[in-house]
Amino acid sequence: MNSYFDSLQRTDGKEVVLLNSFIAESCHAVVFSLLLEYLPTSQQRVACCRTAWRLLAVDGLLLIVTPDSRQQHRNHRFTRDWRKAIESIGFARCRYEKLQHLHCMAFRKVATDDCQPRQPDTIDSAICIAQDKDQAEDVDTLCDMPS
DSSP: OHHHHHHOOOTTSOOOOOOOOOOTTOEEEEEEESOGGGSSSHHHHHHHHHHHHHHEEEEEEEEEEEEOOSOTTTTHHHHHHHHHHHHHHTEEEEEEEEOSSEEEEEEEEOOTTTOOOOOOTTGGGTSOOGGGGGSOSOOOOSSOOOO
């Protein structure tokens, strides 16, 4: 991957500047489009949502699109658990829409004065998918940023 970044060149001859980190509360929107369900563990999915919370300004939007090839309400338990876990991090749900093969969720980061972010002991296993029951729970997080 580093060799790819080293090979990047701008057409105007100026140096390519790579973004290595984000500043907390510097984003107005974070989009997870077909991302969370491809992370191997629930802990990694929760870590991504916590990272999004740190990056978003108050009232910033977290938009999540996740696939669903099942019938209309067959996976409603998973989406309900996702909503509760994401809300416990410090988000408020703005909108949910079930399309034929997608769940579309929008959450707004609430001010810490307006909420009491809850961190239940079970939150690390709350954003799960059906395949998680077959996975080991002992994997380091990919998305978590230092506080």
